[in-house]
Amino acid sequence: MNAQVTGVIVVGAGGAGLTLATELALAGVPAVVLDRLPGRNLQSRAGAIQPRTAEMLALRGLLDDTLGRSIDYRLVGGHFAGLPVPLDYAAWDTRYPHPVLLPQDQLEAVLEDRLVELGGQVLREHRLTGLRQDADGVTVTVTAPDGDRTLRGRHLVACDGAHSSVRKIIGAAFPGEAATARMATADLVLTGDVDDSTTGHISSRIHTSPQGHFAMITPLANGLHKLILSGPRTMAAERDAPVTTEEVREVLQATHGGKVDVAEIRYASRFSNASRQLEQYRHGRVLFAGDSAHIHSPAGGQGLNLGVQDAFNLGWKLAAVLRGEVAEDLLDTYQAERHPVAARVLALTRAQGVVMGPQRDGGVPELRDVLTDLLRLPDANRYMAGVMAGLDLCLPSPDAAPHPLLGLRMPDVDLDLGDGEPPVRFSDLTRTGRGVLLDLAEAPLAAAAAWSDRITRVRARAISGSPDAEAVLVRPDGYVCWAGGAGLAETLTRWFGPAGRAGDGTSG
Structure with a gap:
């Protein structure tokens, strides 16, 4: 069987995979994106673009189209653990000082449109079944609608999510902490007294019950709402079990007292607060980005942004290597620069999980009060805003006495x-x-x-x-x-x- 040859094989057509493929195509490096699904996942899933991601999309002229697809709903500011103090992103001199409410499928649509415009392609219903690498490249076998096929590339980048096939095939360890909480998210039609105001802080949308129920409702387009939920029934559910109307209704009853009800569930899925990270993002000619490299609770809305920023870091470096401009060891800087960023996000999401925990847990209300008071201090608020938005990142410099600008993002002057x-x-x-x-x-x-x-x-x-x-x-x-x-x-x-x-x- 003759193998189709390309520069880079990208596995996974989510935010990280499409960003990476677009960056490669822009640099003139051929790439093929493989995805096991028949089409784009239309569930909203990740729902916000953080300021640093908005800045990076602006670098490529992708932001206007992205904003054009966003939901007409602006948070007052960012948040840490849903505490009732908006994080002031404007303190970081950014043109985009608010999170942008954008369903993940809409960002993926923007990226895929650009990829196709640049001559790239996404091969749908292509499931990776085998992988072999040697000194010159990577060969994969794929099950496709028209039968099995073989592809070969100089490198492969796994962007295939939390349950990565690539990670499992090559046997890469994925150490971390197992899930202690299980949640679900659903795009649905609601009835009753649903707050559709277009402004407000996220803390006003979080509702809990003494029995451990959690609900956060956010408006989407076309009469839909996004509900993030948990409760005793959700905690006990298997990962692949369908999210039922009864489960959703039970949470809404406990948190909203019957004022809100579910009429129709369009899309739903389950997730957990498991926290894991690869020790190495590069295994020979195979690299990892996005959820295939790190998973964590969605608290704070950093997951999609983390993956997209992984891809922006890796894309130009991989292209330079394949164009023969730089040596392969440039790829080692991807590990050095991005692994610590994800490690910090994992720590932040675990901390937020404690703060957002059930109020009956000893000391949690007092901890929330202390942190709320701290976030009202301008310096503390600025620090946390930079951390949560990715605006404070300073990349390591080889200089013993670096210039104050080295490693920082360039302002959009x-x-x-x-x-x-x-x-x-x-x-x-x-x-x-x-x-x-x-x-x-x-x-x-x-x-x-x-x-x-x-x-x-x-x-x-x-x-x-x-x-x-x-x-x-x-x-x-x-x-x-x-x-x-x-x-x-x-x-x-x-x-x-x-x-x-x-x-x-x-x-x-």
Whole structure:
């Protein structure tokens, strides 16, 4: 059986997989996305885009379409454990200081549309059944509607979710904590006194009962609502058991006193607070991103965002390797940069689970009161807002005394390019997926010309929010890797490969 050959095999057409495939396609690297389902999962599932994810989508010109599909409902701010103090994202100088309510299937639609536009493809009803890697690539066997087939790629990236087939096939350990709580989520039609206000903090939507019931209702489009629920019946249910009308009605009765009832369940699924993470995100030529690399409680709404940001970090690096510009060890920085981020999210979600636990647990009400008071302090609120939104991330730097901007996200400043045209934003310069060398003071950067095939040099004047540097080099994922001074050539070599090396390899 002849194998179909591609650059990268991506397993899983969720948020992480589609983001990764889109980044690869933008860089001219062929990729095939395999997904076992016959079509896109239409359940809302993850429901919010955090500010840092919005910023990254803006880097590729994907945000306007994303916002156009969002629900007309704006939270006052973010939250930690549903406590009644909004997190002020505006304190982090972002253009997107509110979570964007967006069902996951709508983000996936935006990403898949862009992927197809770039010439990529998603092969539906393709179930991975075997995987073998060698020194040159990865070969997989797949069961498809027209029979078994074989594909081969230089690398494979597993984005196939919490119950990853790839993880199981290669025997990658997935250590962590088993579930102690089981929940369900449903997109449904409700009747009765449902609060459809378009503003408000999430704390106003959380309802509990002394018997351990939990319900949070959020409006969706077309008369639907999203309900996240738990209770004694849900806690005892098997993972694959259907979510029943009786189960939902019991929770609504306990939390809303009969004021709200269920008329129809459109989609429903179960999840838990299990918390696990791969020790290594790279196993030879197989890499992991999204829920296949880490799982956790959805408290705080970080899961989809974590996976999409994994893909933005990995995509440009993998493309550079396959184009022959950099050595394979660039992929090791993916582990170094993203593993600690997920580890922190796992810790945060476990902490939130304690705080959101049943009120009868000893000390929980007092703990909530203490944390609520802390979050009212501006410095504490800013810290937690940065953590929850992903805006505070600072990537590790090899410099002994790094510039204050190194490793931080590049602000989306307004720029005057001096050509008589209207001002542009920094994010307007990143649509091609290349690195950007932004010259803000006519700095002597002639050496960078040797990398002109891999980075875009822009001379501009910052109109507002100017970074404190004469020039900055920004990676394709939006993080500053050099900020004036010595070492530009060394930094360009580290992240974009030696001058003149482009094209030495192959993307096939």
